[in-house]
Amino acid sequence: MFGRTYFCGEVTEAAIGEKVVLKGWVQRRRDLGGLIFIDLRDRTGIIQIVFSPEANKEALAIAEKVRNEYVLDIQGKVVARQEGTVNDNLKTGKVEIIVDEITILNESKTPPFTIEDKTEVAEDVRLKYRYLDLRRPVMFETFKMRHQVTKVMRDFLDAEGFLDIETPILTKSTPEGARDYLVPSRVHEGEFYALPQSPQIFKQLLMVSGVERYYQIARCFRDEDLRADRQPEFTQLDIETSFMSQEDIMGMMEQMMEKIMKEVKGIEISLPIARMPYDEAMSRYGSDKPDTRFDMELVNLSEIVKDSGFKVFAQAVETGGQVKAINVKQGSDKYSRKDIDALTEFVKVYGAKGLAWLKAEEDGLKGPIAKFISEEEQKGLESALAIESGDLLLFVADKTNVVADALGALRLKLAKELGLIDETKFNFLWVTDWPLFEFDEGEGRFYAAHHPFTMPQRADLELLDTNPKQVKAQAYDIVLNGYELGGGSLRIFEKDVQEKMFEKLGFTKEEAYEQFGFLLDAFEYGTPPHGGIALGLDRLIMLLSGRTNLRDTIAFPKTASASCLLTNAPSEVSETQLNDLHLALNVSK
């Protein structure tokens, strides 16, 4: 215990009568009838300590000087609290310490906000005083959980024969993918390192090296414009294996997740985790990371309404699009015409031209488009959407991807508004059979849907030349409660397939070798079949700890403009530093 006999939060009735030494921070001080009561806090919790003239007058005098967040070292005796003063909300609430010695180890100014879980303060103040923010028990518990989760991961992977191997942070810039953070070289004038967007190539090279099972809890970097759930540096559990099948890898990850859920959350999840092909996820949920904690699935009505008198429906189908709807069960009364107008604006953000709606009443479907719906169509809808009186039906008729995006987003929005989501559930899901490519209409070129090293499904290899859009990948994402936790794939391990892949992505052979020559070279020396996965650790912790943003899972995070409000990074540097790096500023001011 190193100088203390207990942590504050762990003194219970079992210790009554003991002489104890405690160290911690003053949560609050109360003066009452000549006595001073202090709630003393350390990372384990709070205990009440009491100063009285009978116990020690000098200690009482010192206690008078004490303010919130002072650091104390105290000695005293554990006694039972008097009846009526017991606090059942605290583990230590049945006892208190009668103090006979106190040392003030350090003082504190009044903090800019109170050190409590529920603190009413703007996030930028919390970030500037991060060292105080992290004193709040809810923050400490989040980082404790983060530690526990990585411990379970490491223990599991160690037992499975994985080696934790570090890969470089100073590495080579590869323009494919997101924007790199660059690091100018001092020794090599005009040259730069890049911070890794992921250890992807290094972990594949480790498979070429015969390591067979690699993992790393790896820092990754992307210089992108930040959204609420992005950080310039983030952490992933990075895994690569040789000679394992997609099923082998998914099965192993399931066992790891089962162990994490059990040991950290005390929750048993049932294996195997459900699997859903990408096409099905898009079709049923309008999302490649469906939240399956609630239903309200997208229903394809194209067949039913393809000849509809409502021309918007008929035309959508005729031009190769779709008509789909969700049934908001008993939502009819909850959404006024004005509310639905707002929902229409919402789906327009996703490219939809509009939102059609019907309300189911005892005597049939009502709403502006009801008059266009034939009796036969109505029967079709009633059956397809399992309509009951009181339901609200929301339709989007558009191109397939617009329908999916718009209704997928609407589904989530409505579920949150209506409280349809059971927040105690942890619904894991594998999304499989991803397309290998995404086609960028604007640029008229293909991009790798995962990354350029993903193995096409063997049966689709011949489609690479004839119909790339149809090629599926040996790729799998793991989804939790509608968030992508991570993604993996089997990798290309044959040089000719990898060259073909670069070609399809628009690389000339020279460009491919310029950037990835060392990998293509490596593929000539006995590269084993391999594959892996990467799990976003920050997001996993966010979901497991019930936090609502990634910043709360990172000890010293950055803001949306990639600043650290605590240290004021980034900052200006000296002329000497720039000269050493052979750089000049080229700023617009």
Added chain:
Amino acid sequence: MFGRTYFCGEVTEAAIGEKVVLKGWVQRRRDLGGLIFIDLRDRTGIIQIVFSPEANKEALAIAEKVRNEYVLDIQGKVVARQEGTVNDNLKTGKVEIIVDEITILNESKTPPFTIEDKTEVAEDVRLKYRYLDLRRPVMFETFKMRHQVTKVMRDFLDAEGFLDIETPILTKSTPEGARDYLVPSRVHEGEFYALPQSPQIFKQLLMVSGVERYYQIARCFRDEDLRADRQPEFTQLDIETSFMSQEDIMGMMEQMMEKIMKEVKGIEISLPIARMPYDEAMSRYGSDKPDTRFDMELVNLSEIVKDSGFKVFAQAVETGGQVKAINVKQGSDKYSRKDIDALTEFVKVYGAKGLAWLKAEEDGLKGPIAKFISEEEQKGLESALAIESGDLLLFVADKTNVVADALGALRLKLAKELGLIDETKFNFLWVTDWPLFEFDEGEGRFYAAHHPFTMPQRADLELLDTNPKQVKAQAYDIVLNGYELGGGSLRIFEKDVQEKMFEKLGFTKEEAYEQFGFLLDAFEYGTPPHGGIALGLDRLIMLLSGRTNLRDTIAFPKTASASCLLTNAPSEVSETQLNDLHLALNVSK
């Protein structure tokens, strides 16, 4: 086992009769009397597999196409090797596999060097083909050991209540210390992040946060000109604790080292680890990280020779310097006059003006300076140096620090040459009571000997103003076999002491606040007493694995010019990338 039934190196007699599936690389192929023998290798070892026309003609035909480093998937039956063909050097040497199915998973060109522990190839070739270099068993074993060591560390620290907390890689440049690697910001024009030289300030802020016990296996960065044992990025076990004394921290680290030595090396070390004040280490070994696996200590002869007829000795003492010697036991015959001339050149590198010597013969001390040595001095030397006939005595007379540096280095050189070092020994040592400051004669200013956050010894606080050179720090280095494994200290946790420290280091108050204001601010909000340590992981692994350079402990290391020969990092980047970062090159060509 995921598709295999055994790893190659683990098939023993217990498996005789079993049908097995193995995967691995071809170590070598031999054709012998119509049969083909292949040594199949995976990360666990090698097994002999045999192809015969009786077993399977098709498999035999495929085996004929196989070359070194091809990747195979084979099925076969385990049989006992015939008498006379048993290989006792292999764990699998009593058995072989009669193959009845083979799949070539991938082919290989002839590698540029053989995949064996003892490979005769220049290091730059190994680094260019690092993925092949890492296939050599000795390299795999090094990374396996690295994994094991970090596992033991993590398990130990977890059990002691430490939390693994990640600190930022993109942080703020602080000119004090080594040169920072900088990362230009795209969002904040003209501003830069810096890669951390260590997480020092963040771990102290975590103590302000009440975390109490933090650790991280942390990547650190220094843009320095590289020596043989430096890398631009390196890894340290970084630890910080609150409320613990120097003894508490040292004791805990000893227990961790004991566990590592036992679990990884099977060696019991006896605790406590020896402690030696800095002054004593410098005096007895001429080093702040003495190799205590052998004696040959430096002996101070200043008192004995202060009035010597050999004026070099007398003058050195008179001008405030020292005369010290080492006794090379029975070294008299081993070093000729010419050899000693070479040693003289060696010590000159350390600033010594010369090297005096004497050889002890049956009838007294011989050598060029013998005639200046009085009988009384001779007796003094004989007693102080425990001289026996055959010994070689080597003297340096100079300023104290020059004597230490020159004789300290000479001691190490001679011990290596004479084979005095027991390479099986692991001698740990704590060096304590470091000076707080180093004085730079050239710049006429003080530098922090450890770093500016090191706590002075309480008794020396008043010397800060009057005699800074005399101030000792509450600092401790752990040394293994003459290498600094790591260093730690208690930290300043009071704002006024920290301000005073910055003042002594030549910071104006403005400069101190400009750079470290957030830490000084934090010290105002209830900062607990704290301290920690950092251990160099790369070096520890180098010493435990018996490797001779740090590069062999890092999967993808950089050369002395900070290049990666595998990926060719650093490299040029595009004009677009530079423009995005508001930079222009300022190169000398």
